[in-house]
Amino acid sequence: MIESETEIMSEPERSSPELMEAARELQAAEHDAQVAFDCIALGEIDRAHTHALTSRVAVDAAVTALAAALTKADQLAQPAQLAQPTQLAQPTQLSVEAEAVAGSEADAS
Numbered sequence: 001m002i003e004s005e006t007e008i009m010s011e012p013e014r015s016s017p018e019l020m021e022a023a024r025e026l027q028a029a030e031h032d033a034q035v036a037f038d039c040i041a042l043g044e045i046d047r048a049h050t051h052a053l054t055s056r057v058a059v060d061a062a063v064t065a066l067a068a069a070l071t072k073a074d075q076l077a078q079p080a081q082l083a084q085p086t087q088l089a090q091p092t093q094l095s096v097e098a099e100a101v102a103g104s105e106a107d108a109s
Helices: 005-009 017-042 045-077 091-108
Strands: none
Touching: 017 045
């Protein structure tokens, strides 16, 4: 069963906009699939086809929202791949290196 938005909102780690959108799209897909089912039972095949396609589009939108949520979670979970402040060149290191280069150029002239 699909959780309601209030249940999603009650858990902060799961209340991202991407997950809320995925939940809404899945609810829409569920509704359209039920309408398609009912249309088949009533013999309205054209309407059933339309609602089945609409349901599929909603599922695809939910998949896209979930992929965005996973990408966002991966980016938040892997900050170690970014350069750490200790890995960046310190200003004193740069000036010492610049002086060494300048000194070697002066010696060559």
